[in-house]
Amino acid sequence: MSTDAGQRLTPSTIALLIIPPLMWAGNAVVGRMMQGVVPPITLNFLRWGLALLILLPVAGWVLRPGSELWPHWKRFALLGLLGVGLYNALQYMALKTSTPINVTLVSAATPIWMLLLGRLFFGVRVSRQAAVGAALSLSGVATVLARGDITQLLSVRLVPGDAWMLAASFIWATYSWLLARPKPGAEPAAIKADWAAFLLAQMVFGLVWSGTMTTGEWLWLGSQPGETASHITWGWPLAAALVYVAVGPSLLAYRCWGAGVSRVGPTIAGFFSNLTPLFAAVMSATLLGEMPQLFHAAGFALIVSGILVSTRR
Structure with missing residues (x-):
């Protein structure tokens, strides 16, 4: 696997790396819609439970006794904790007090975490063009956050949800x-x-991790005055939301992300994750009946510029 900043991006690789942020933006919007319908950690557990049922017919052999999985269970238990148990649970928790745009904007710290972790633990040098690309991409995110008026950045106040998402972006990196x-x-x-x-x-x-955390969530909710531990509003909105988050952000996005990372490495792939807030802004605006503004185009241009700078030969 290459993590070289000069790795060529083919059209198929670009498509693989664009699909995940598109799916994740929709995941943030849906997660926000489900607040009050289902507890956030429970939503994460239901999401992955449904995704597992979908995959069982095509990959159930990996769970059979004698499978090569079990001698390597520690490796997969760690990946499952980070990618399935923690990351999405933290994101849904963040959406209780923050908006989809804010949550996805905070997650734009992911490329920075990618660069730092690569340098500290994997010996990957941070090139000048990678640093410039990160700055350009983050400036694009800032443009969207400020709605085209950079002075508005001074009035931004982080809420607990933003802190949860900052932790989630580190876990994803x-x-x-x-x-x-x-x-x-x-x-x-x-x-x-x-x-x-x-x-x-x-x-x-x-x-297993998510189920344990869901049990803790229900026990905690049950101990809070005015809270109902089993508050789940069953109906077609929840069913539709579960189908989307189980198929799109879970199966399709993870498949494309894994393939994209294997081609160009996590550092370059991390820049593409900065497209998520732009997609989230457009989706949120569409659901509110607002058309995308000029600053969305400006933010997109800066983010794409950062990707091109970081990956050019």
């Missing part, structure tokens, strides 16, 4: 590096060659 740089022999060839089996292997452990 760690997950991506572990995905890209496995130790020799840490991943059986048969599982690694089958994306569905590879994801299912993470899911089965991630659901």
Whole structure:
């Protein structure tokens, strides 16, 4: 796997790296809509439970006794904790007190975490053009956050949800590096060659982590005055939301992200995650009946410029 900043981006690789932020933007909007319908950690558990049921018919062999998964369970348990159990749970928790645009904007810190973790733990040098690309991409995010008026940045106040999302972006960067740089022999060839089996292997452990956290959430809610531990509003809105988050952000996005990271490495892939707030802004505006503004185009241009600068030969 290459993490070289000069890795060429082919059209197919660009498509692989654009689909995940598009799906994740929709995930943030849907997660915000589900506040008050289902508790956030419970939503994460239901999401991955449904995704696991979808994958079982095509990759269930990986869970059979004698599978190569079990001798390597520690590796997949760690990936499941970070990518399935923690990251999305923290994002849904963040959406309780923050908006989809704010949450996805805060997650734009991911490329910075990618660069720092790569330098500190994987010996990857931070090139000048990677640093310039990061600055350009983040300036694009700032343009969207400020709605085209940079002076508005001075009035931004972080809420608890933004802090949760900052922690989530660090976890995602760690997950991506572990995905890209496995130790020799840490991943059986048969599982690694089958994306569905590879994801299912993470899911089965991630659901254990998520189920444990969901139990804690219900116990905590049950101890709060005026809270109902089992407050879930069942109906078609929740059903539609679960289908979307289980298929789009879970299966499709993870498949494309894993393939994209394997081609260009987590550092370059991290720049594409900065497209998420732009997509979230457009989706949020559409749902509110507002058309995208000029500053959305300006932010998009800066973000794409950062991607091109960081990856050009």
